[in-house]
Amino acid sequence: MAEPPVEPFGDDPEAALRATRERFITEFPTRCESFARLLDHAPAAPPAAERESARHLAHRMAGLAGMIGLPAVTSRARELEELLSPEAADLGGAATALDRLREAFAEDLRRPVPSWAVAAPTEGGAPRVLLVEDDPEQRMLLGAGLRQAGYPVTEVARGDEAVGAIRVTRPQLVLLDVDLPGLDGLQICRLLRTDPELHDTPIIFLTGRSSPADRVAGLAIGGDDYLLKPVDLPELRLRIGLVLRRRAAPLPLATGVLAYDAFLQAAGEQLARSSAALALVRLPQDHAAEVATTLAEEVRRRDLVGRYDERHALVLLLEATAAEAAQQLTSLADTLERRGMTIVSGVAGGTRGAAFRALLEQSDEALAAARFQRKSVALYGERSEAAAAAPLTVLVVDDDPDVARVLDSRLRAAGYRTVLAFDGQQALDAMAASPPDVVLLDLMLPRLTGFEVLAAMKQTGARRPKTVVVSARGREADVTRAFELGADDYVTKPFGPEELLARLARLLR
Structure with a gap:
């Protein structure tokens, strides 16, 4: 297998480690495919030269993975290397070892990312882009066009590798195909939107799915834009700039409002002990901090209010039904409306032991329903009603x-x-x-x-x-x-x- 040229990094060892880690993660699926093609010869013996080439690749993976924060891959790559050695009688156990190697890779990507592996944004530089596209020709053309425009691009070919790659490379934008092997783009988007660390990652869908239902689905579950193939590169660059400008102004933490990580931990502890209702609240752009502070002041002291992203807050009302939470948020929305501020909320109810991620997905769907129905509050699973009395x-x-x-x-x-x-x-x-x-x-x-x-x-x-x-x-x-x-x-x-x-x-x- 031909290796890419080594890039010079001067006196910055962390940059070298980071680039090596990102390249290793990006190329991991391709390397596993090369192992799989070799094992397709089993039980017949593959050519000795191909077997030795695969053994050498496993040897190199084992030596490198531990250095770049992937220790489980090192262990399983060594196991595969031994099974590919000339001394091994046959390749009977190699297929199982390859499956374990893939599982180890997924395990390593779930670990906390080393501090050196997350590149600090370059002030004034182009945003880092992760391109998820399974068609090699389209991936090559899009990647080349974006790099020519100055974007640092990481490419991923499989849907089931996308979330891990996003966790590692921390892109400032994801370009996401819908029809992907492993996980489709809609599933990936939903996973990102409910992930504690990645929920505010901007996403633009690039797909051949042109039906209105597909477009609505992509936008409703959290996509920032939806473009049809074939993609025009100048327009894509414009759309990227537009999406990033929309997200450019971060919401400062308001008084009494928890950061997302703190809210997530506290909410998990409370849900283990009692039932609760979770609301995802869309805040007005010009008064986001003020409204978030009002939310914290209006709920009971034992309830929780946290920041989700720059335009959304989370409210966990303990031992409240979804209907009770909706009534409280409707009253608050009416009060804020009289002050010239509008909020929209989606509410989901959970019993004791409910999973936070499931509640978040449900409240997000309810928020989308409220948005379509022009209502201040919608309940998860609630049937559509007439539009609000004061339409836009x-x-x-x-x-x-x-x-x-x-x-x-x-x-x-x-x-x-x-x-x-x-x-x-x-x-x-x-x-x-x-x-x-x-x-x-x-x-x-x-x-x-x-x-x-x-x-x-x-x-x-x-x-x-x-x-x-x-x-x-x-x-x-x-x-x-x-x-x-x-x-x-x-x-x-x-x-x-x-x-x-x-x-x-x-x-x-």
Whole structure:
């Protein structure tokens, strides 16, 4: 097996160890596949040269793994090396040894990551990206394009290796295929969103699954964006920048609010002793710390409030049913609404001994339901009800009456209030008369184009609504220009209404 060239690291031994560890983890599945191909010859003897090459690879893995924080791999690689030696009568036990080697690798990745293995972010540098793609040609092209653009990229070919690789490399963004061997991308996303250390990792899905249901599923379970293959690299770079800007402002810990790790430990201890209800609360962007402090002040002293990420808080109400927790959060949401602050909550109830991760998944699903139903609170498993009494307003700007009619009906059915405009000047007049929450903006408009509307919105200086460009123009130059002028998202016609609703809900959360 050809080895990659050794990179120079000067006087930084930790950088050398870190790069070696990351390369070892990335190449581990490929090395196991080479062992498996050799063992396919069994019970017939493989060529001596191939057997010796495999033995040498196992020997090198055994010597290296312990140095880079993978001790279990060292032990099992030595076992495999002995079974591949010329003195071994046959390869009968080697297949079992290979299975144990894979198990040891997974065990090592569950261990705490050595401090030297986590690279400090480079100030002003490009974000580290983990690319999870099983197709070797697509992986090569995407990886090469991102590296050429300046991104440090780690590549993973299997879904069941992705979470471990993310834990080790700590990327600032994950590009995730959906159809993967081992675990699919949706499962990986759900695992990350409920992981104590990795829950706030940004994720962009890159997939050939184009149905509205697939897109909605990807966005609803926690994906930050969803792009269809074939992927346009300039647009991908724009989307990466947009996702990272959304997450750029961290939420400071509010008074009385636990850090996530402390909340996780305390919640686990309390759930072992009593029943409880868990709420995942979406905080308003401009008042996140203030609202989190209010949550801590309003609950009982024995209840717990913790930070989940920059825009979400967790509340554990002990010995409360889900319905009781929902009633309390509804009352709090009403109080905050009178102060001009909006929260949205998903609630799940658990009996004594309930698993925290299961409750978190359920409360996350309930939050997604509340988001779609335009409610302040939703219970896990609760059936959909009518939309909230004070719906958000969407300004639909499209010169095609048929398109405007379809969008208008679907948005109203989803609980939004709609205002229609059929040219760019009407759109600006409507925004001046009554600012909407969201603008759905076509580009090819009479009087003023969509680009001119975006430019005018950018120049007003007032707080602008979220803007989604909805256009049949999918050219790179159009997408780039729209984002440069301040668009928050870009959807190419034709599109599924459910996908559009999911994107709106994500922007308004």
